[in-house]
Amino acid sequence: MPLPHDEAFKKLLETFFQEFIELFFPELDSMLDYSETRFLMQELLVDIVGEEARELDLLLEIRYKGLDGYILIHLEPQSYRDSQFHERMFIYFSRLFERYRKEHKLIIPIAIFTSDEIREEQDTLEMVIPEHQILRFQFLKVELRKQNWRRFIDSDNAVAAALLAKMGYTTREARDVRREFLRMFMKLKTRLDQGRLALVMSVADLYFKPDRAQDEEIIKELMIQYPEEGEAIMELMPAWKRWGYEEGIAEGIEQGIEKGQAEIIRKLLLHGFTPEEVSEAVELPVDEIKKLV
Template sequence: MHSERNIITNKKDTNGEKESSIPHNEAFKKLLETFFKGFIELFFPELDSLLDYSNTRFLMQELLVDIVGEEARELDLLLEIRYKELDSFILIHLEPQSYRDTHFHERMFIYFSRLFERYRKEHKLIIPIAIFTADEIRDEPDTLHMEIPEHDILRFQFLKVELRKQNWRKFIDSNNPVAAALLAKMGYTKREAREVRGEFLRMFMQLRTRLDTARLALIMSVADLYFKPDPEQDEEILKELLEQYPEEGEAMMELMPAWKRWGYEEGKEEGKEEGQAEVIRKLLIYGFSTEAVAEATEIPLEEIKKLQSKRMGNT
């Protein structure tokens, strides 16, 4: 049996510069791990109907040789799940991609071939999925094709999601947590930005009745990576929502400090720090690193580490 492990890697862009995306990568991977079924339901409904989610486990990340980059790389997420039609376990490889890489489609094939080489006796099917999160709208290649006249040597094609090509309005009536978390990363105009923010807050308010604090914090942390901070606008939107849904007044008041980094304002209210500490504790339990928690909450790293030490001392 393989054990689950989270891998955070610094990747390079086409100019060779490292991208400082550890908080983004960690939060995004944790979103896919936590809401894998929701992700497949949202973007690949046909595949969703073929999977048995009662038999799912994330595998230890595979160290693979990247011939294109001439360096060893680790897969972002690899899971094993039962495929109904084959009545057997298959592999699904999820690879988020946040920067431009002209060789990415080749790299996906290299990953696939390494997995096939290693697992072909155990698994009858390997499904590679790429999730493109770049801000630019472009047509990302998803196929590697080699041929000679009248004969295909190779035709490899992976599944892909290009978030900026998704129309955000298509998802606002969904109760899918992934839709809420990624709404700000989908396609919309500058004029629509405020409306997108309002719809996210409305969706988040509805999700709070179904999800625990840790999962809500995860959704908020991912969405917060994509929304540009605007506290005044957020308060205006929340007031408007309160007028539309007066019966949700108490929930609105709880949501407002949540959007402001869960209301962490030193010494402002008695008991506020205790509540914030509880959220941080759950994020740490959920697998986030101290650096990622500090980045997401804007709380000094040393304070996060103190809370972590205190938590470990109590276990």
């Protein structure tokens, strides 16, 4: 059974916290010592905002090089429009400051906006009177839909792969995004264990819209280019099981030259693959491949 959205997103941030900071906040990344990181127990956060009795999504303690001491980082994903969200972030911050000010010299609040809408999210709370600023609170933020997906496709960052479908792209680019995600995923297979790979795939599949015909085409292309990896990708595709057409894809791959496969072979030949290489990948006679040149 696939993880619910909030739980899956939280698990992604817990598992790949360093990769998240590296990807979106490189300056902050250079100041953190990840060897000393501790996620605070969720039970400690209950009722931290008083009457709302709300639990913070993620709170961790980490060593900050600039202060030679530990700081707190609060991560808060937000998936829907909330005109009072910036005020809520300030309330969280003030409660954390009240509770931890003697132990930690710095608290860094970060919001991750995952809405499908492209809009400017308010990240500042100010109180002023003439010639005097009483308060200016500003949290760090990531607005995923404003990120250009093409900036991330050459990255080997697991968070970039998992969230690629939440980046900014057009309807016409949707297929390219799906294919690039799978290509990025294959690169990750060389350095991540099965559990982390499955988590990346599970989060990504929360955002990709099912398209059976498109996925069949993509997986055929990938199996021709990476014959040893295609089956492993299917095994780690929770969404394909959920959509109920994993068997259909497998059957399509096993049938010789089907509709569209000849075109794929032609494209591979045009991209420099020799007839012998394509023949070995698709398990067809070289003579049959050469007929398509």
